[in-house]
Each structure stands twice: as C-alpha cells, then as structure tokens.
Amino acid sequence: MSDTATSKARNTGRSAKGAQASFGKDIHLRWYKDMLLMRRFEEKTGQLYTQQKFGGFCHLYIGQEAILAGLVTAMKKGDRIITAYRDHAHPLVLGTPPGEVMAELYGRSTGSSKGKGGSMHYFDKGRNFFGGHGIVGAQIAIGAGIAFADKYRGGDQVTFCFMGDGAMRQGILHETFNMAMNWKLPVVFAIENNDYAMGTSVERTSTVRELYKAGLSYNMPAAPVNAMSCQEVHQAFDEAAAHVRAGKGPFLLELKTYRYRGHSMSDPATYRTKEEVEEYKKRDPLELVHREIITNKWASEKQLEQMDNEVKAEVEEAVKFAENSPHPELEELYVDVYTQKDYPFIKED
Ligand SMILES: Cc1ncc(C[n+]2csc(CCOP(=O)(O)OP(=O)(O)O)c2C)c(N)n1
Numbered sequence: 001m002s003d004t005a006t007s008k009a010r011n012t013g014r015s016a017k018g019a020q021a022s023f024g025k026d027i028h029l030r031w032y033k034d035m036l037l038m039r040r041f042e043e044k045t046g047q048l049y050t051q052q053k054f055g056g057f058c059h060l061y062i063g064q065e066a067i068l069a070g071l072v073t074a075m076k077k078g079d080r081i082i083t084a085y086r087d088h089a090h091p092l093v094l095g096t097p098p099g100e101v102m103a104e105l106y107g108r109s110t111g112s113s114k115g116k117g118g119s120m121h122y123f124d125k126g127r128n129f130f131g132g133h134g135i136v137g138a139q140i141a142i143g144a145g146i147a148f149a150d151k152y153r154g155g156d157q158v159t160f161c162f163m164g165d166g167a168m169r170q171g172i173l174h175e176t177f178n179m180a181m182n183w184k185l186p187v188v189f190a191i192e193n194n195d196y197a198m199g200t201s202v203e204r205t206s207t208v209r210e211l212y213k214a215g216l217s218y219n220m221p222a223a224p225v226n227a228m229s230c231q232e233v234h235q236a237f238d239e240a241a242a243h244v245r246a247g248k249g250p251f252l253l254e255l256k257t258y259r260y261r262g263h264s265m266s267d268p269a270t271y272r273t274k275e276e277v278e279e280y281k282k283r284d285p286l287e288l289v290h291r292e293i294i295t296n297k298w299a300s301e302k303q304l305e306q307m308d309n310e311v312k313a314e315v316e317e318a319v320k321f322a323e324n325s326p327h328p329e330l331e332e333l334y335v336d337v338y339t340q341k342d343y344p345f346i347k348e349d
C-alpha cells in the first residue's frame with residue numbers, strides 16, 4: 001500500500017464506506033461503552049482536580065476518545081502502547097480497573113504504579129502500557145526501543161507509539177524515524193494532531209500542515225485519518241499494523257482530532273474561539289456512534305442511557321476506592337528506582 005493510495009482512499013471516504021459495510025452491532029456497542037468510560041472518568045477527574053483532591057499536572061483526553069476506542073478493537077493481545085502525558089484513558093480501555101487508575105492519580109498505594117507515577121507518568125506493564133511521558137517527544141525513541149526489543153526477541157508484537165502535533169518539532173523524531181526505517185522496526189507511529197501544542201497552533205509552527213508527510217522523507221508509508229470516527233481509526237490501525245506485522249517496517253498515521261478542554265487543567269484555552277470548539281463538538285465521536293446504534297436499532301435510547309448510568313456508577317466507585325486507599329509507605333521511595341543493586345537492563349522474567 002503506497003502512501004498516496006492510502007491517503008486518496010481516506011480523502012475520498014472510500015475507507016469509511018468499506019468500514020460501514022463490515023462493522024456491526026457488537027463493535028459499535030464496545031466503542032460506545034469504551035468511550036463512555038473514558039469521557040465520564042475524565043469529566044470526574046476534571047472535577048476532582050478542581051477540588052484539589054490530587055496534585056501535579058492533569059491533562060484530559062475529552063474529545064479524542066475515538067482514537068483509543070478504534071485502536072483497542074484493531075490491536076492484538078500483547079501489542080504495546082506508549083504515549084505522552086495525556087494518558088489516563090489508555091489504561092482504562094486496556095482493562096485496568098478504574099479504581100486502580102483513579103488511585104494512581106490520587107497517589108495512593110493501590111494505583112498501578114503504587115501511586116508513584118500519578119497523572120502524567122501512568123504505567124501499567126502488565127497490560128503493555130509503557131506510559132505516560134512528560135518530556136515532549138521522549139516516548140518516540142522509547143517506543144522504537146520497545147519495538148527493537150520485540151524484533152530482537154523474535155516476537156510479533158506491534159508497538160503503537162503516540163505523540164502530539166507539538167512533538168513533531170523535536171529532533172528525536174527524525175533520528176528515530178530514520179533508524180526505525182533502517183531497521184524495519186515493528187512500530188506504528190501515531191500523531192494525535194489536535195491542532196495545538198499547548199496554546200500554539202500547527203499553523204504558527206510549520207508551513208507543512210499535513211503532518212503525516214513527515215514520514216515521506218524517510219520512505220515511511222503514511223496516511224491522514226479522520227480520528228473523530230472510530231471506524232476510520234480502527235481501519236487505519238488495522239491496515240498499519242498488518243503492514244508492520246508483515247515485517248515491512250514502520251507506518252505513520254496522522255490522527256486528525258481535537259481536545260475540547262485546554263492543554264491541561266490550568267489552561268483556559270483563550271487562544272481559540274468558542275465557535276471552533278463548537279464546530280468540533282458537532283462531530284463528537286460519542287454522538288456519532290450513539291446515532292449509528294440508534295439508527296440501526298442495535299439498542300434503544302433507554303438501554304444506552306442505562307449503560308451511561310452504569311458507567312457513571314463505576315466511576316463513582318473508582319473515586320471511593322481511591323479515597324479509601326492508603327498513601328504509599330515512606331520506604332516505597334526507595335523501591336523500583338535506578339539505585340536498585342540488580343537494576344535489570346535486560347532481565348528475563
Ligand atoms: C522537551 C520539552 N519541551 C517543552 C515542554 C513543555 N510542553 C509540555 S506539552 C507541550 C506541547 C506539546 O504539544 P502537543 O504534543 O501537541 O500537546 P497537546 O497540547 O496537544 O497535548 C510543551 C511545549 C516539555 N514538556 N518537554
């Protein structure tokens with residue numbers, strides 16, 4: 001599949017039509033439930049953060065949910081995910097109990113990293129989620145490293161390595177793309193292009209607005225994706241992963257998305273207009289999938305409302321679990337850090 005062929009297919013909407021034909025009730029209900037969980041969890045997280053229930057920085061995934069919903073139905077068990085600091089939604093869709101996720105944000109010992117990762121450095125190795133990284137672009141090289149390790153060991157896993165549009169301006173991206181292509185590493189690079197890097201628009205930082213084109217300088221197949229659609233995201237990841245698993249090396253996807261909230265909880269987002277945000281909300285991925293389910297009579301309004309209420313109750317339980325969990329013991333400060341005598345650079349379990 002050439003990059004031009006791929007981008008043409010997406011631009012003309014052919015892939016979306018193909019997707020409609022093959023995606024039915026079960027996958028739509030799964031997308032809807034997964035997106036409800038991400039949305040309700042993050043809405044609650046925003047409220048709790050405002051009430052100063054936990055500290056540090058906090059970046060919400062609201063608006064971008066179709067990306068992860070579409071990815072989890074396309075990826076295979078054992079595949080790896082790595083991302084930047086907007087990272088609470090990933091463990092949720094990978095099956096980490098919401099209580100454990102909330103406890104991590106609260107810095108409690110029952111969190112996935114015993115409360116030592118927090119909001120920005122979420123990590124769940126058991127579910128192949130490799131964080132949660134605060135340094136813009138750092139995870140690009142780490143993701144390629146994970147892919148290198150898998151290839152070296154002869155596995156068939158794919159690493160899905162996410163980055164924001166802001167990370168495109170980091171030198172590490174170019175070094176990593178070059179190496180990853182040279183070594184045909186099993187990695188899908190996925191740019192979450194939500195138009196802004198903190199408060200700076202893509203327009204202000206580059207004359208190249210179609211970010212997927214960054215792959216072309218390295219002969220890396222690349223394509224833009226309408227990431228407000230679970231179907232299109234699923235199909236794009238499915239095709240990219242098939243390319244990678246066939247041993248052909250990396251694939252780059254530019255996921256066109258939008259965050260409804262500011263960069264972080266402390267950003268009032270005054271650099272964009274209310275109308276712009278409203279325009280994107282008209283294409284809200286939850287509403288799109290909701291409409292699709294109702295139109296096809298896969299569930300009733302009442303059933304979907306009940307699903308929403310169940311998810312809200314699950315999130316409330318998660319908060320209770322986090323608030324009733326203890327803080328880590330002081331000795332935990334010295335556990336699982338680099339100073340360990342047997343620090344495992346390469347350790348077979
Ligand atoms: C190396 C580095 N430089 C600067 C920062 C400060 N910073 C944090 S997020 C960010 C913008 C990143 O852009 P994007 O990935 O598009 O982020 P979004 O606002 O969409 O989450 C910057 C400059 C940082 N964390 N790391």
Ligand SMILES: [Mg+2]
Nearest residue numbers: 164165196197
């Ligand atoms: Mg961005």
